Amino acid sequence: MSLILDHVNYSYGDDTALAVHALKDVNLVIPDGQFIGLIGHTGSGKSTLVQHLNGLLKPTSGAIYYNGEDIHDKDYDKKNLRSKVGLVFQYPEHQLFEIDVFKDVCFGPKNLGLFQKETELRAYAALKQVGIEDEYFYQSPFDLSGGQKRRVAIAGVLAMKPEILVLDEPTAGLDPRGRDEILDQIAKLKEETGITVILVSHSMEDVARYVERIIVMNQGSVLYDDTPREVFQHYRELEQVGLAAPQVTYIMQALAKKGMKVDPAATTIAEAVEEILKAL
Amino acid sequence: MGIIKTDKLTFEYIRRDEEGNVEGITRAVDEVDLDVKQGDFIAILGHNGSGKSTLAKHINAILYPTEGTVWVDGMDTQDENHLWDIRSEAGMVFQNPDNQIIGQVVEEDVGFGPENMGVPTKEIWERVEESLKAVGMYEYRKHSPNKLSGGQKQRVSIAGVIAMHPKCIILDEPTAMLDPNGRKEVIRAVRALNDVEGITVVLITHYMEEIIHADMVYVMDKGRIAMEGTPREIFSRVEELQDLRLDVPQVTLLAYELKQRGVNLPDGILTIEELVAALSGLKGA
Numbered sequence: 001m002s003l004i005l006d007h008v009n010y011s012y013g014d015d016t017a018l019a020v021h022a023l024k025d026v027n028l029v030i031p032d033g034q035f036i037g038l039i040g041h042t043g044s045g046k047s048t049l050v051q052h053l054n055g056l057l058k059p060t061s062g063a064i065y066y067n068g069e070d071i072h073d074k075d076y077d078k079k080n081l082r083s084k085v086g087l088v089f090q091y092p093e094h095q096l097f098e099i100d101v102f103k104d105v106c107f108g109p110k111n112l113g114l115f116q117k118e119t120e121l122r123a124y125a126a127l128k129q130v131g132i133e134d135e136y137f138y139q140s141p142f143d144l145s146g147g148q149k150r151r152v153a154i155a156g157v158l159a160m161k162p163e164i165l166v167l168d169e170p171t172a173g174l175d176p177r178g179r180d181e182i183l184d185q186i187a188k189l190k191e192e193t194g195i196t197v198i199l200v201s202h203s204m205e206d207v208a209r210y211v212e213r214i215i216v217m218n219q220g221s222v223l224y225d226d227t228p229r230e231v232f233q234h235y236r237e238l239e240q241v242g243l244a245a246p247q248v249t250y251i252m253q254a255l256a257k258k259g260m261k262v263d264p265a266a267t268t269i270a271e272a273v274e275e276i277l278k279a280l
Numbered sequence: 281m282g283i284i285k286t287d288k289l290t291f292e293y294i295r296r297d298e299e300g301n302v303e304g305i306t307r308a309v310d311e312v313d314l315d316v317k318q319g320d321f322i323a324i325l326g327h328n329g330s331g332k333s334t335l336a337k338h339i340n341a342i343l344y345p346t347e348g349t350v351w352v353d354g355m356d357t358q359d360e361n362h363l364w365d366i367r368s369e370a371g372m373v374f375q376n377p378d379n380q381i382i383g384q385v386v387e388e389d390v391g392f393g394p395e396n397m398g399v400p401t402k403e404i405w406e407r408v409e410e411s412l413k414a415v416g417m418y419e420y421r422k423h424s425p426n427k428l429s430g431g432q433k434q435r436v437s438i439a440g441v442i443a444m445h446p447k448c449i450i451l452d453e454p455t456a457m458l459d460p461n462g463r464k465e466v467i468r469a470v471r472a473l474n475d476v477e478g479i480t481v482v483l484i485t486h487y488m489e490e491i492i493h494a495d496m497v498y499v500m501d502k503g504r505i506a507m508e509g510t511p512r513e514i515f516s517r518v519e520e521l522q523d524l525r526l527d528v529p530q531v532t533l534l535a536y537e538l539k540q541r542g543v544n545l546p547d548g549i550l551t552i553e554e555l556v557a558a559l560s561g562l563k564g565a
Binding site: 040041042043145146147172173174175176177178179202204205239242243244246247248250251254255258259260269272273276277280 | 456459460461462489530538541556559
């Protein structure tokens with residue numbers, strides 16, 4: 001069970017003077033159950049890449065295999081693929097529309113053609129997974145806070161029971177606690193269900209804290225694909241492509257330079273605390 | 281009186297159900313007193329729904345107080361005769377750059393504000409030039425805004441505000457949608473406006489490390505000002521901030537956690553240099 005991108009290229013406006021080569025020879029294997037961070041500056045190809053994962057865009061050349069099958073074969077069931085690879089776009093709360101929270105989350109599974117009972121069971125489970133309490137189920141989604149709305153929108157995708165969940169900047173515009181709450185829920189969800197999570201983010205701190213693997217995109221190509229420790233070691237190169245390392249990495253680098261015996265590759269506060277205590 | 285002053289500023293709105301019946305009244309801003317000196321850099325923090333954007337919208341007369349008064353450069357925002365003066369003296373920049381850019385070419389977009397104020401053509405071009413230079417976007421003046429990165433677009437939005445020669449500029453989460461580089465560019469441009477041009481800045485943000493250089497920080501909760509002080513004073517109160525759904529910069533948090541574990545460090549460390557100096561001092565001792 002995995003998603004494989006094999007020499008994927010994609011151009012916008014091919015055959016015109018304005019052609020843009022948005023993805024260049026991207027090769028990735030996304031196995032089951034990984035928590036992956038996808039980073040890159042604005043325009044680096046992250047969103048184009050993400051839209052290939054469930055067949056919204058078709059590669060100009062190259063192929064994408066889901067569980068061994070080419071998703072662009074003419075007999076391939078794309079509708080099924082879209083329920084298996086769930087995409088949560090930026091500001092997903094703008095897509096809420098139903099008269100109450102529960103109905104909104106039912107919309108996806110209902111459209112898969114499931115029976116009402118199954119639809120409702122899934123909606124209930126999905127709302128629980130994102131931490132929305134029963135008391136909100138029959139409220140209008142528009143009366144909720146920003147963070148709650150966003151969690152309802154994520155539940156709408158979870159109710160389709162995806163095997164891969166892709167979240168495009170799920171914390172943009174949320175206050176720090178709201179940010180932590182959503183990411184904690186997602187981490188817990190991943191632990192409990194073994195779902196693969198791909199987190200597209202501009203926050204290096206968040207990525208360092210939650211994911212086990214980082215894919216760095218630059219100008220349509222994969223620049224790095226490694227653990228956070230390894231990727232953030234390249235903080236100078238990351239800066240050159242519009243990114244950065246978490247502040248902690250810079251602190252550890254500065255301390256190491258001063259002669260303190262700390263691991264300069266620590267990327268989270270928890271690691272840094274232990275390292276500094278050891279060195280003092 | 282400072283450039284921005286509020287006296288018991290209160291803003292209420294009426295909640296209605298689907299039939300239009302009154303369900304209740306929400307007090308989004310509750311008796312806020314502010315006094316901002318010309319040339320200050322102030323930051324407003326607060327969780328989602330704490331009232332900070334509602335407060336900001338009073339400063340350039342997008343909203344009017346239910347009770348209390350707001351003065352911008354001595355002008356009462358409820359006085360309709362001053363409306364246009366207030367809007368040109370207090371410029372606003374919002375979160376999403378795509379909603380704020382209307383021109384087909386960068387320099388046209390920046391000229392839109394002064395043109396609407398009836399500034400003579402020759403002076404419009406002078407203002408466009410100086411504004412774009414102030415945010416470091418002059419070399420992009422002939423570009424289409426569509427082709428710019430988020431940080432560049434946001435700097436063009438800021439230039440559009442500066443071209444109106446405001447005395448203060450209010451930025452409501454200007455970096456929320458940007459990548460790390462875009463955030464850096466925008467904050468650098470905003471700080472330069474404040475340092476070099478002396479423009480008063482009111483910055484609303486959820487990124488704590490953006491405001492460590494502010495003169496004053498106000499933290500809002502339930503429409504009130506819950507905490508106020510210098511960044512050092514505010515960020516020394518880690519637990520209170522966390523209770524208000526906020527955060528401190530990573531370096532401050534690291535110092536705090538080390539302190540909890542018995543390391544002798546001062547409160548409110550704000551920069552990497554401070555932490556490194558404090559720690560190497562300990563090591564030497």
